Amino acid sequence: MEFLPLSGADESLSLGEGDSPLLPLIRLQHKFELPSVWAKDEMLNPTGSFKDRGTVVAVHRAKDSGVRKIGTVSTGNMGASTAAYGARAGMQVFVLAKEDTPREKLLSAGVHGAHLVQIRGDYGELFLESYRVGSRHGIYFMNSTDPFRIEGYKIIGFEIYEQLRPRLPHYIFVPVSSGGHLIGLMKAFIELSRAGIIPSLPVFIGVQAQGCSPIAQAFSSGRARVSRVPAPGSVAQSINNPSPPGGNLLLHMLREHDGAVTAVTDEEILTAQRILAREEGLFCLPASATVLAGMLKIRDEGRFRPDDRVVLVITGSGFKNIPVLEHQALSIHSATPASLDALIASL
Amino acid sequence: MEFLPLSGADESLSLGEGDSPLLPLIRLQHKFELPSVWAKDEMLNPTGSFKDRGTVVAVHRAKDSGVRKIGTVSTGNMGASTAAYGARAGMQVFVLAKEDTPREKLLSAGVHGAHLVQIRGDYGELFLESYRVGSRHGIYFMNSTDPFRIEGYKIIGFEIYEQLRPRLPHYIFVPVSSGGHLIGLMKAFIELSRAGIIPSLPVFIGVQAQGCSPIAQAFSSGRARVSRVPAPGSVAQSINNPSPPGGNLLLHMLREHDGAVTAVTDEEILTAQRILAREEGLFCLPASATVLAGMLKIRDEGRFRPDDRVVLVITGSGFKNIPVLEHQALSIHSATPASLDALIASL
Numbered sequence: 143m144e145f146l147p148l149s150g151a152d153e154s155l156s157l158g159e160g161d162s163p164l165l166p167l168i169r170l171q172h173k174f175e176l177p178s179v180w181a182k183d184e185m186l187n188p189t190g191s192f193k194d195r196g197t198v199v200a201v202h203r204a205k206d207s208g209v210r211k212i213g214t215v216s217t218g219n220m221g222a223s224t225a226a227y228g229a230r231a232g233m234q235v236f237v238l239a240k241e242d243t244p245r246e247k248l249l250s251a252g253v254h255g256a257h258l259v260q261i262r263g264d265y266g267e268l269f270l271e272s273y274r275v276g277s278r279h280g281i282y283f284m285n286s287t288d289p290f291r292i293e294g295y296k297i298i299g300f301e302i303y304e305q306l307r308p309r310l311p312h313y314i315f316v317p318v319s320s321g322g323h324l325i326g327l328m329k330a331f332i333e334l335s336r337a338g339i340i341p342s343l344p345v346f347i348g349v350q351a352q353g354c355s356p357i358a359q360a361f362s363s364g365r366a367r368v369s370r371v372p373a374p375g376s377v378a379q380s381i382n383n384p385s386p387p388g389g390n391l392l393l394h395m396l397r398e399h400d401g402a403v404t405a406v407t408d409e410e411i412l413t414a415q416r417i418l419a420r421e422e423g424l425f426c427l428p429a430s431a432t433v434l435a436g437m438l439k440i441r442d443e444g445r446f447r448p449d450d451r452v453v454l455v456i457t458g459s460g461f462k463n464i465p466v467l468e469h470q471a472l473s474i475h476s477a478t479p480a481s482l483d484a485l486i487a488s489l
Numbered sequence: 490m491e492f493l494p495l496s497g498a499d500e501s502l503s504l505g506e507g508d509s510p511l512l513p514l515i516r517l518q519h520k521f522e523l524p525s526v527w528a529k530d531e532m533l534n535p536t537g538s539f540k541d542r543g544t545v546v547a548v549h550r551a552k553d554s555g556v557r558k559i560g561t562v563s564t565g566n567m568g569a570s571t572a573a574y575g576a577r578a579g580m581q582v583f584v585l586a587k588e589d590t591p592r593e594k595l596l597s598a599g600v601h602g603a604h605l606v607q608i609r610g611d612y613g614e615l616f617l618e619s620y621r622v623g624s625r626h627g628i629y630f631m632n633s634t635d636p637f638r639i640e641g642y643k644i645i646g647f648e649i650y651e652q653l654r655p656r657l658p659h660y661i662f663v664p665v666s667s668g669g670h671l672i673g674l675m676k677a678f679i680e681l682s683r684a685g686i687i688p689s690l691p692v693f694i695g696v697q698a699q700g701c702s703p704i705a706q707a708f709s710s711g712r713a714r715v716s717r718v719p720a721p722g723s724v725a726q727s728i729n730n731p732s733p734p735g736g737n738l739l740l741h742m743l744r745e746h747d748g749a750v751t752a753v754t755d756e757e758i759l760t761a762q763r764i765l766a767r768e769e770g771l772f773c774l775p776a777s778a779t780v781l782a783g784m785l786k787i788r789d790e791g792r793f794r795p796d797d798r799v800v801l802v803i804t805g806s807g808f809k810n811i812p813v814l815e816h817q818a819l820s821i822h823s824a825t826p827a828s829l830d831a832l833i834a835s836l
Contacts (some may be wrong), residue, residue, distance in 0.1 A: 144740070155773070158510030163503075165504065165505060166501070169577075169579055183505055183533075183535075186534075190537075190807075192810055216625070226772065229766065229767055229769065229770040230804070232516055248805070248811070253763065253807065253817055254766045254767055254772065257836050258819070258821045258822060259823070259833075260821055260822070261823075261826060261827050261829065264826070269527050271829060275833055279830075279833050289518060302783075369608040376521070410723070415600075419600040420600075421576065423572075423573035424573075425569075459537070459803050460600065467593075467596040468596075470596075470599075470600060472595075472600065473599075474592070474595055474606075475605060476608075477605045477607075478608065478610050482606065482622050483626075485606060489583075
């Protein structure tokens with residue numbers, strides 16, 4: 143635990159998060175003439191996303207501090223994660239959601255007994271308001287850039303290092319919303335480098351959806367600060383964050399360490415979702431598929447060398463958003479037991 | 490691999506299945522005055538259910554045999570699992586589903602490129618027809634009681650043994666649909682017993698939903714054979730199997746080894762789903778929640794001793810059926826940033 147700010151592990155808080163597989167994507171690599179690619183499969187966490195990595199650390203911290211009420215501001219995945227770990231710890235949980243958060247995403251937090259509140263109004267304002275309300279009511283709001291969450295995301299980076307060892311990754315692709323996840327991953331490798339364990343950092347590439355890409359816009363235009371984007375909208379709903387609280391820090395870190403942020407279209411995202419599912423059996427959220435779309439862009443720019451090693455962090459399970467599959471134009475055939483033979487012969 | 494009928498492990502087929510956590514349920518135990526309880530959390534498999542354990546073994550077998558086309562008859566979870574592993578292996582996949590299978594369950598198989606066929610007509614007949622069609626078209630139908638699937642389910646049993654060691658479980662509760670899963674778990678402990686590794690078997694309790702409980706009915710009425718039940722219907726959709734192909738074998742095995750099959754109501758199932766989510770942070774399918782409902786029944790019958798150790802096998806993730814949460818009567822509050830403070834004070 144020497145790299146983490148906790149007293150020690152508390153198994154009663156764990157739901158079996160972490161130790162996610164690093165899967166070689168050999169079929170993908172051959173089909174698209176890519177360098178060696180691995181998926182760090184964060185879908186295999188208890189609530190189906192990388193959020194659990196941060197939540198367990200933040201809840202641990204809450205318990206150490208004697209806090210009995212926790213909360214989060216969420217568009218979906220974070221709410222489900224915080225509600226699940228809060229329930230496991232016997233805490234009262236408050237989930238504040240944007241007005242347009244799909245009802246089904248709220249229900250998957252509510253089943254754990256969390257108080258669900260849909261907020262009409264500005265999302266950035268809500269983020270700040272949650273801290274004010276939290277301090278008045280004794281609620282620890284563990285939002286997307288909570289420092290203990292970020293410590294939890296670091297562990298994903300340490301695992302990538304351990305799982306590839308003695309080889310090192312050249313590139314790591316990560317979807318970017320608030321910025322907290324990528325900040326945590328970069329911190330892991332920066333700490334390994336400072337400790338003299340690795341000679342250099344991988345190139346970190348954050349990927350946003352073009353419909354909501356405030357960090358990518360600031361990066362490409364050379365600005366030091368992220369501007370709020372109006373009316374965000376992309377198929378990658380869980381990373382539609384118009385005013386990312388970690389954006390400025392992330393911009394600074396990426397520039398210091400030769401990283402980048404890129405943006406991909408909804409069409410590229412849906413294509414990437416389909417490719418991962420069809421070629422490798424990985425059904426992920428559109429937000430997660432951005433990393434493959436981003437990788438294909440970098441390939442098209444001719445930046446990879448054949449012996450590069452690339453890691454795609456697949457952040458969340460496709461089961462959390464089945465309705466989006468209506469965009470994939472899948473066909474369903476119909477038959478009787480008697481007509482089945484002829485149908486199969488025709489497929 | 491000595492307990493498995495395979496040449497060796499093939500990592501290119503794996504999606505990171507298995508090694509699921511065995512979670513102590515301490516809050517549940519105290520709240521409901523239970524003996525020691527653990528959840529074997531099979532939700533933490535790549536497609537969110539225990540089916541992946543069997544699918545990976547069957548697909549491995551298919552590859553060893555040079556088969557390039559696979560299929561399954563499914564109400565949902567098995568289709569998604571077979572489609573994912575088939576995609577990973579580069580195989581053509583056929584998913585045959587009952588007419589009333591929810592569209593969203595089919596889509597999660599279709600995203601992997603599987604051929605989806607909805608069948609009007611009898612489900613039991615479809616099961617047999619799949620083998621006839623398969624043999625004509627060179628498709629290996631790996632259905633619920635496929636012997637290689639069952640070998641995969643054995644591994645869950647071996648893991649429970651390893652994770653509790655040196656202690657042994659006294660009871661293992663498992664949802665029952667086709668019977669294949671429980672047969673596999675029992676085989677694991679029978680093999681451990683025959684090898685002299687354990688002195689006796691745990692008591693296995695299969696749980697069905699009262700709305701579709703052909704095996705429980707045969708068990709309680711002392712019959713040697715399972716009769717088809719008409720018009721099945723329960724909230725536990727993924728175990729609504731009116732004509733379970735493994736039923737007769739399972740009845741025989743349970744009687745030989747002092748096990749039992751019980752049935753629980755939809756109300757008990759939904760209550761159990763809520764308890765697992767609220768007390769322990771485990772959001773599972775209604776079918777999976779049957780195991781807690783069954784355990785509470787056995788507790789009410791006074792059968793547990795205080796020092797018993799009980800394992801509940803939680804078979805599938807609740808994210809695979811969010812709409813069922815509409816039964817849980819969850820309330821969603823509404824506020825503006827300005828009215829949030831007053832709302833939280835009132836909760």
